[in-house]
Amino acid sequence: MRDEARHSRTSAKPPRMTKPDDSMTMVGIPCEAAILAGVNAKSFLAEVARTLRRLHFDVVLIGNAAAALQGAPVTTVDFDFLFRKTPANLRKLKDLARSLGATILRPYYPASDLYRVVREDDGLQLDFMATIHGLRSFAGVRARAATIEIEGAPILVASLADIIKSKKAARRPRDLAVLDVLEKTREEADRAKGKAGRR
Numbered sequence: 289m290r291d292e293a294r295h296s297r298t299s300a301k302p303p304r305m306t307k308p309d310d311s312m313t314m315v316g317i318p319c320e321a322a323i324l325a326g327v328n329a330k331s332f333l334a335e336v337a338r339t340l341r342r343l344h345f346d347v348v349l350i351g352n353a354a355a356a357l358q359g360a361p362v363t364t365v366d367f368d369f370l371f372r373k374t375p376a377n378l379r380k381l382k383d384l385a386r387s388l389g390a391t392i393l394r395p396y397y398p399a400s401d402l403y404r405v406v407r408e409d410d411g412l413q414l415d416f417m418a419t420i421h422g423l424r425s426f427a428g429v430r431a432r433a434a435t436i437e438i439e440g441a442p443i444l445v446a447s448l449a450d451i452i453k454s455k456k457a458a459r460r461p462r463d464l465a466v467l468d469v470l471e472k473t474r475e476e477a478d479r480a481k482g483k484a485g486r487r
Contacts, residue, residue: 332367334438340441350370353366355473367415368414368417384405430444
């Protein structure tokens with residue numbers, strides 16, 4: 289990754305911020321019990337969210353971790369982020385890894401432009417992808433995302449609709465296996481929003 293001319297940050301209006309009921313909440317859904325594959329999601333994501341904010345690194349959390357934060361009973365061993373692949377963001381990715389005491393790897397995956405940030409001390413990993421199956425643009429995913437606060441630090445989380453769309457397009461067995469669960473979670477969330485709107 290070469291240092292090149294700095295790109296200007298996006299001027300897009302950020303999604304609405306929601307205030308947490310406890311230490312981690314999204315659209316009214318408490319997430320304090322979200323434990324992802326034995327990792328305390330709250331403490332780890334708070335660390336990541338603070339670092340992303342300090343670096344002004346514009347990314348969207350997607351995949352099973354994002355679904356779990358919206359109430360889906362799914363687990364994962366990593367945390368997936370969608371980002372714009374620009375020289376400025378690649379520098380921020382290096383700064384993020386350095387701040388977390390981690391290393392950037394480039395594993396081979398069908399998904400293009402995947403950068404894996406691995407911290408050997410505890411085995412935690414973050415996958416940063418410039419493209420994701422089924423999702424046309426970062427801007428669209430970002431516009432449909434919601435913001436949560438984790439211990440005061442905001443992080444963007446992809447909508448369940450976009451998570452479902454990406455898993456349908458990828459068609460990997462592990463993605464197809466959770467589609468029913470994600471669809472039911474989205475239906476329940478939609479019903480809850482409908483009831484709240486009628487009050």
